[in-house]
Amino acid sequence: xxxxxxxxxxxxxxxxxxxxxxxxxxxxxxxxxxxxxxxxxxxxxxxxxxxxxxxxxxxxxxxxxxxxxxxxxxxxxxxxxxxxxxxxxxxxxxxxxxxxxxxxxxxxxxxxxxxxxxxxxxxxxxxxxxxxxxxxxxxxxxxxxxxxxxxxxxxxxxxxxxxxxxxxxxxxxxxxxxxxxxxxxxxxxxxxxxxxxxxxxxxxxxxxxxxxxxxxxxxxxxxxxxxxxxxxxxxxxxxxxxxxxxxxxxxxxxxxxxxxxxxxxxxxxxxxxxxxxxxxxx
Amino acid sequence: xxxxxxxxxxxxxxxxxxxxxxxxxxxxxxxxxxxxxxxxxxxxxxxxxxxxxxxxxxxxxxxxxxxxxxxxxxxxxxxxxxxxxxxxxxxxxxxxxxxxxxxxxxxxxxxxxxxxxxxxxxxxxxxxxxxxxxxxxxxxxxxxxxxxxxxxxxxxxxxxxxxxxxxxxxxxxxxxxxxxxxxxxxxxxxxxxxxxxxxxxxxxxxxxxxxxxxxxxxxxxxxxxxxxxxxxxxxxxxxxxxxxxxxxxxxxxxxxxxxxxxxxxxxxxxxxxxxxxxxxxx
Numbered sequence: 001x002x003x004x005x006x007x008x009x010x011x012x013x014x015x016x017x018x019x020x021x022x023x024x025x026x027x028x029x030x031x032x033x034x035x036x037x038x039x040x041x042x043x044x045x046x047x048x049x050x051x052x053x054x055x056x057x058x059x060x061x062x063x064x065x066x067x068x069x070x071x072x073x074x075x076x077x078x079x080x081x082x083x084x085x086x087x088x089x090x091x092x093x094x095x096x097x098x099x100x101x102x103x104x105x106x107x108x109x110x111x112x113x114x115x116x117x118x119x120x121x122x123x124x125x126x127x128x129x130x131x132x133x134x135x136x137x138x139x140x141x142x143x144x145x146x147x148x149x150x151x152x153x154x155x156x157x158x159x160x161x162x163x164x165x166x167x168x169x170x171x172x173x174x175x176x177x178x179x180x181x182x183x184x185x186x187x188x189x190x191x192x193x194x195x196x197x198x199x200x201x202x203x204x205x206x207x208x209x210x211x212x213x214x215x216x217x218x219x220x221x222x223x224x225x226x227x228x229x230x231x232x233x234x235x236x237x238x239x240x241x242x243x244x245x246x247x248x249x250x251x252x253x254x255x256x257x258x259x260x261x262x263x264x265x266x267x268x269x270x271x272x273x274x275x276x277x278x279x280x281x282x
Numbered sequence: 283x284x285x286x287x288x289x290x291x292x293x294x295x296x297x298x299x300x301x302x303x304x305x306x307x308x309x310x311x312x313x314x315x316x317x318x319x320x321x322x323x324x325x326x327x328x329x330x331x332x333x334x335x336x337x338x339x340x341x342x343x344x345x346x347x348x349x350x351x352x353x354x355x356x357x358x359x360x361x362x363x364x365x366x367x368x369x370x371x372x373x374x375x376x377x378x379x380x381x382x383x384x385x386x387x388x389x390x391x392x393x394x395x396x397x398x399x400x401x402x403x404x405x406x407x408x409x410x411x412x413x414x415x416x417x418x419x420x421x422x423x424x425x426x427x428x429x430x431x432x433x434x435x436x437x438x439x440x441x442x443x444x445x446x447x448x449x450x451x452x453x454x455x456x457x458x459x460x461x462x463x464x465x466x467x468x469x470x471x472x473x474x475x476x477x478x479x480x481x482x483x484x485x486x487x488x489x490x491x492x493x494x495x496x497x498x499x500x501x502x503x504x505x506x507x508x509x510x511x512x513x514x515x516x517x518x519x520x521x522x523x524x525x526x527x528x529x530x531x532x533x534x535x536x537x538x539x540x541x542x543x544x545x546x547x548x549x550x551x552x553x554x555x556x557x558x559x560x561x562x563x564x
């Protein structure tokens with residue numbers, strides 16, 4: 001079955017954080033339609049074994065492929081860290097994760113200094129960003145910092161709360177006195193803390209640093225991939241139409257979903273969450 | 283640029299061992315044409331850093347893509363172990379390595395017993411087969427054994443020499459008394475030692491074991507992938523036409539190349555090695 005330019009871009013995440021990735025895609029590729037799947041019935045993935053993450057990622061991907069998507073975006077850093085190879089190898093629909101685009105963009109933005117990566121414990125433990133940076137520049141110094149409280153702070157909505165600034169000061173303290181000039185926001189939730197992280201990093205390092213949002217980096221690479229494969233949506237005037245699926249009851253997710261999606265996109269498709277059971281529908 | 287059914291299958295390896303993979307492909311898919319690239323100027327990869335393996339794999343892949351191939355086969359176990367994810371992610375031409383097909387076939391052939399993996403030190407150290415098996419069956423017991431002398435013995439041509447049997451007895455000794463019922467030949471050279479390995483394993487374990495040649499497993503998955511993507515060669519009567527490129531002077535490689543290719547295929551394209559410089563032609 002050949003890929004169809006009129007197909008949507010499929011995006012999946014362990015939950016709703018991936019909506020920041022979907023929002024970056026909607027901004028960069030406004031004429032593309034998207035099918036988003038948030039696996040809210042099985043979130044979080046970061047505490048599960050790699051084999052289970054691979055299995056869940058496979059059911060999510062199968063659901064998207066059955067919708068006829070022309071590109072699969074793995075918006076989840078944990079899945080990108082553990083399952084990307086297994087999903088991409090042998091795939092006849094291209095697959096793109098968030099980690100390599102983020103790493104490549106950080107190297108392009110950096111002026112030769114060190115690179116810092118902020119992420120969940122699971123992402124940091126996997127060393128996936130470190131490996132992706134070293135695939136391109138084996139000698140680049142990388143500082144990796146796990147920031148476990150950032151996700152709950154974002155989900156609580158404390159985006160510019162004094163507590164969040166204090167937590168950021170604590171996590172980012174090891175960067176004081178380093179040659180870091182670029183920081184990767186290596187979790188789908190962290191772009192919502194951009195202002196706090198930027199201010200604290202400037203204060204600690206003594207000069208402004210570039211913040212790389214892996215979601216934006218991925219959106220740029222997704223556009224280039226569609227061009228390369230001649231898969232851009234044929235109608236470059238109509239806005240994309242999106243559908244948003246979750247695996248748990250949608251009612252519990254609406255408010256958080258709007259925070260991730262709404263903060264980034266104006267005047268786009270309404271955010272209507274639909275329920276789907278990817279396990280039994282597979 | 284859309285994929286072309288008339289394009290060849292691209293196959294690359296660090297050297298000439300990948301010709302056993304090419305031969306398995308030629309047997310399983312006799313109407314497909316192939317472009318083989320053996321990076322004999324930079325072999326072996328197994329002793330190099332992962333970042334260097336990734337870089338070399340990228341230049342080899344770029345060469346094949348420039349020839350318009352419709353599928354890229356990574357015949358090298360070391361590259362499959364270290365660089366597959368980076369090559370497959372974001373690719374608009376499908377990429378297939380040898381490790382996951384080998385692991386999946388071993389699980390399909392095994393009757394629930396343990397699985398043994400024989401490979402080079404680099405492949406065994408990477409745990410790539412272990413991870414690929416555990417992606418499917420997290421509880422399966424795996425015995426991984428590095429067999430560093432098998433490659434030089436094959437290149438010396440001692441395929442049924444008493445020394446080879448002695449070496450195999452030494453390497454496979456840890457399998458005595460185990461519940462192993464399936465052994466993966468996790469290196470492109472090992473299928474040439476099939477008879478010795480099979481006899482020694484039977485003798486040590488006390489019953490016949492299934493030997494899985496990753497090359498054959500990959501050839502089957504490659505056929506399924508071409509069907510899925512509607513990329514089979516349109517003329518199902520004409521035999522495939524193959525080209526064989528090496529990066530070092532071809533004259534030094536002819537005899538070894540014939541051993542890997544000729545032992546497996548009759549009446550196919552003549553094995554004419556052509557020289558190419560993938561670094562400067564990139």
